[in-house]
Amino acid sequence: MRIVKLKQDRLNSFLEAVSTDSELWGPVKKGADKHRFKIVDNPAEFDLDYTRTILPPKKIFLPPRFNMFKAMPTAYEEETMDPTKKILFGVHPCDIHGILIMDQFYTQTYNDPYYIRSRENTIILGHSCWPDEHCLCHSTGTDVANEGYDLFFTALNDEYLVWIGSSKGDDLVRIVPELFNEDLSDRDIQNYIRWREDRSKAFKAEINFKAMPDFMELKYRDAVWENLSHACLACGSCSNVCPTCTCYNVNDKPRLSENASDIARCWDACTLESYSEVAGGENFRESRSERLKLYYTHKLQAFISKYGKPACVGCGRCAATCPVGINVKTVAGALDGEEVDAFWSRYATEVTK
Numbered sequence: 001m002r003i004v005k006l007k008q009d010r011l012n013s014f015l016e017a018v019s020t021d022s023e024l025w026g027p028v029k030k031g032a033d034k035h036r037f038k039i040v041d042n043p044a045e046f047d048l049d050y051t052r053t054i055l056p057p058k059k060i061f062l063p064p065r066f067n068m069f070k071a072m073p074t075a076y077e078e079e080t081m082d083p084t085k086k087i088l089f090g091v092h093p094c095d096i097h098g099i100l101i102m103d104q105f106y107t108q109t110y111n112d113p114y115y116i117r118s119r120e121n122t123i124i125l126g127h128s129c130w131p132d133e134h135c136l137c138h139s140t141g142t143d144v145a146n147e148g149y150d151l152f153f154t155a156l157n158d159e160y161l162v163w164i165g166s167s168k169g170d171d172l173v174r175i176v177p178e179l180f181n182e183d184l185s186d187r188d189i190q191n192y193i194r195w196r197e198d199r200s201k202a203f204k205a206e207i208n209f210k211a212m213p214d215f216m217e218l219k220y221r222d223a224v225w226e227n228l229s230h231a232c233l234a235c236g237s238c239s240n241v242c243p244t245c246t247c248y249n250v251n252d253k254p255r256l257s258e259n260a261s262d263i264a265r266c267w268d269a270c271t272l273e274s275y276s277e278v279a280g281g282e283n284f285r286e287s288r289s290e291r292l293k294l295y296y297t298h299k300l301q302a303f304i305s306k307y308g309k310p311a312c313v314g315c316g317r318c319a320a321t322c323p324v325g326i327n328v329k330t331v332a333g334a335l336d337g338e339e340v341d342a343f344w345s346r347y348a349t350e351v352t353k
Contacts, residue, residue, distance in 0.1 A: 004173060005181040005188065006153070006160040014179050015043040018172045019087050022123070025060060026089040027053055037088070048090055048155075051132045052315055056243035057095050058102060060088060061118040062265075064240075068114075069263040071252070076263075083117045089125040094135075094313040096126050096149055097142040098243025104307050105246055114265070123168055126152035131203045134316030136329060138203040142313045144196075156191050207332045209300075209310060215335040216301040220293070224334045227348035229288035231324040232271070238295070238327070239269030241317040244303075247275065270294050296331055 006014065015024060026046040028038040035050040037060060063081075070077045091099075103119065106112040126149040137143040145152060150169035153160045162180070164170050173180055239245040249268040254261045268275055271292065276285035285291050303311035318327040325342030333340045 002164045002170070002182075003184060004162050004164065005184065006162050006179060008155065008158050008160060010179045011153075011160065012043045014172075014176055015087075015089060017176045019043075022085040022087045024087050024089065030054070037090075043089070046090060048127060050090075051129060051135065052092070052317055052320065054317075055241060056098055056315065056317065057088060057091055058098070058243060058245075060086065060122065061099075061102070061115055062248075062267075065264055065266045066114070067262045067264045068250070070255075071261045071263050073259060081114055081118060083121045086122040087125060088122055090127045091124055091149070092127065092129040092315075093145040094137040094140075094142045094315040095243055096124065096145040097137075097140075097309075097313040098315070099124065100148040101244045101303075101307065101309070101311060101313070102246065103148075105244075108307075123172070124149045124151075125169075126163075128152075128154040130199065132316070133204045134319040134329075135203060136205050136207055136312070136314030136316060136319075138200065138314070139205075139207045139209050140310060140312055140314035141209075143199075143203075154192065154195070156188070156195055159188075161188065161192055205316075205329055207329060208336055209312075209332075211336065212300040212310070212332055213304055215332075216297055219335050222335070224331075225289040225293050227334075228292050228326055228331065228344055230351045231344035231347040232288045232292060232326055233324065234271055234273060234288055234291070236269035236272045237321050238318045239271055240267060241321045242299075243313055243315055243317070244299075244311045245269070270298075292326070296328075299328060300332065 023039050024043065025037050025039055026043070027035045027048065027050050028040065028045055029047045029050075030036045035047060035053045036055065037053050037057060040046065066081055067079045070079055102115065106115040126145055131138070131143075147165065149163070150166045151172060152163040152165060154163070161184075162173070164173060239247065247268040247270055249266050251264050251266055252261050253264060270276070273283065273286065273291070276291070277283045285294060299312045300310060303309065312328050319329055324344045324347070326344050330340045330342040330344070334345070
């Protein structure tokens with residue numbers, strides 16, 4: 001892996017040069033304090049001083065809803081997603097790890113053509129970040145990305161150290177080689193080491209992830225699941241904002257203007273009551289406690305045995321999103337025997353009095 005330097009004031013020139021035939025996506029501010037990945041015409045619109053976007057990069061590879069087929073009485077037509085070339089800039093390490101998990105999921109057993117087409121046409125440009133009170137990626141080991149990107153930009157003072165992670169990334173650098181400097185000094189290396197040390201000390205939240213598979217097994221019938229269910233709104237927000245949730249449904253929507261229907265693929269969530277409903281109206285996970293247990297078994301236990309890593313990348317989106325405080329940190333803390341200060345915990349105490 002090769003590392004080069006780029007002056008920060010040359011970043012926009014680089015992005016403009018490499019995106020002439022591609023959509024340029026990156027973090028853009030939305031409202032007072034939120035961010036989202038969005039297509040831009042001018043890279044100056046990017047706001048790199050962000051911690052997390054509302055939705056993770058998965059929305060770019062597999063949108064919340066897209067049409068797969070146009071169904072007619074005696075035939076159907078495939079309506080594939082447009083494999084537009086994209087450059088996705090500003091992706092933080094935790095989200096890169098989320099993409100790597102999706103790469104495994106969508107290719108290990110069955111190849112998902114929609115995801116694969118979109119993934120192959122997207123270049124990933126990572127960017128360094130600084131943690132806030134919700135970031136757990138230090139505990140999950142996803143605070144640093146060693147793969148899964150084409151270029152990775154680490155901001156140090158007025159320069160970037162740029163890791164070249166693929167041949168595609170190397171090709172981008174070669175488009176405008178005059179913008180880059182290949183001479184790394186001892187000072188550059190020491191600055192990076194100090195930055196890594198300071199960033200590691202900045203993490204405020206942590207979870208004992210190594211023990212979580214055992215805790216999930218030992219406390220599978222623990223009262224904590226009922227306590228969580230009392231406050232859970234079953235809104236599905238935790239699944240929608242999670243970088244590694246892959247559940248989806250297929251809907252048949254008639255086209256009122258013609259004798260045909262759209263067969264659309266839509267995001268779904270195992271925390272929704274309708275998710276486990278089967279023919280005849282039976283529902284084998286009707287209770288919220290069972291659905292929550294399924295969700296967190298996947299995040300903290302089952303995925304590890306199948307893929308060698310938890311299905312949580314520590315991005316903190318669930319903590320920043322759930323209005324009643326049900327998230328990976330509070331659930332893991334409760335399983336670890338901690339006194340959890342969250343709305344769901346206080347509410348459960350009132351309900352059970």
